[in-house]
Amino acid sequence: MSERxxxxxxxxxxxxxxxxxxxxFEQQRAQLGELQARLAATTVSxxxxxxxxxxxxxxxxIPVDVHIDAGAFKRTTPDKLARSVLEAxxxxxxxxxxxxxxxxxxxxxxxxxxxxxxxxxxxAPSIRDMVSSFSEPPPVTxxxxxxxxxxxxxxxxxxxxxxxxPGR
Numbered sequence: 001m002s003e004r005x006x007x008x009x010x011x012x013x014x015x016x017x018x019x020x021x022x023x024x025f026e027q028q029r030a031q032l033g034e035l036q037a038r039l040a041a042t043t044v045s046x047x048x049x050x051x052x053x054x055x056x057x058x059x060x061x062i063p064v065d066v067h068i069d070a071g072a073f074k075r076t077t078p079d080k081l082a083r084s085v086l087e088a089x090x091x092x093x094x095x096x097x098x099x100x101x102x103x104x105x106x107x108x109x110x111x112x113x114x115x116x117x118x119x120x121x122x123x124a125p126s127i128r129d130m131v132s133s134f135s136e137p138p139p140v141t142x143x144x145x146x147x148x149x150x151x152x153x154x155x156x157x158x159x160x161x162x163x164x165x166p167g168r
Contacts, residue, residue, distance in 0.1 A: 028112030044099055046092040048084035052076060055085070059100045065151055077154055 056065035
């Protein structure tokens with residue numbers, strides 16, 4: 001085989017490898033688009049430990065619906081109810097982050113096993129960067145504890161409140 005034929009054969013092999021990589025990149029990009037659509041339609045629901053508050057959250061951890069049990073206003077104080085809301089919001093954000101990571105795991109494994117397009121072609125988009133930008137869960141800060149009311153303080157609170165007269 002002549003030197004020219006060898007170069008041509010090498011070129012053909014490289015072209016075939018590049019075509020395979022580009023096809024793989026397009027498949028991964030399509031999978032990422034499908035995953036984005038599926039994640040956009042996903043919500044998680046979490047109840048507070050006292051079952052007074054339910055938070056429905058999207059996968060970014062942003063509440064999309066809040067449900068407060070009708071009896072909550074009779075069974076608790078505003079401070080305790082606020083803590084229940086905060087607890088449920090944080091739990092929903094954690095669960096949303098977990099759901100996102102679970103959904104992204106197969107794609108991340110597939111992407112990690114292949115060379116990235118940007119490593120082969122300068123200026124090409126990096127599928128790894130695209131995938132990692134979707135798989136990072138939002139930061140969740142735990143709620144700060146507020147002092148619990150004693151039974152006497154709670155009784156005093158309800159004794160001095162009127163639900164019909166907001167001025168009291």
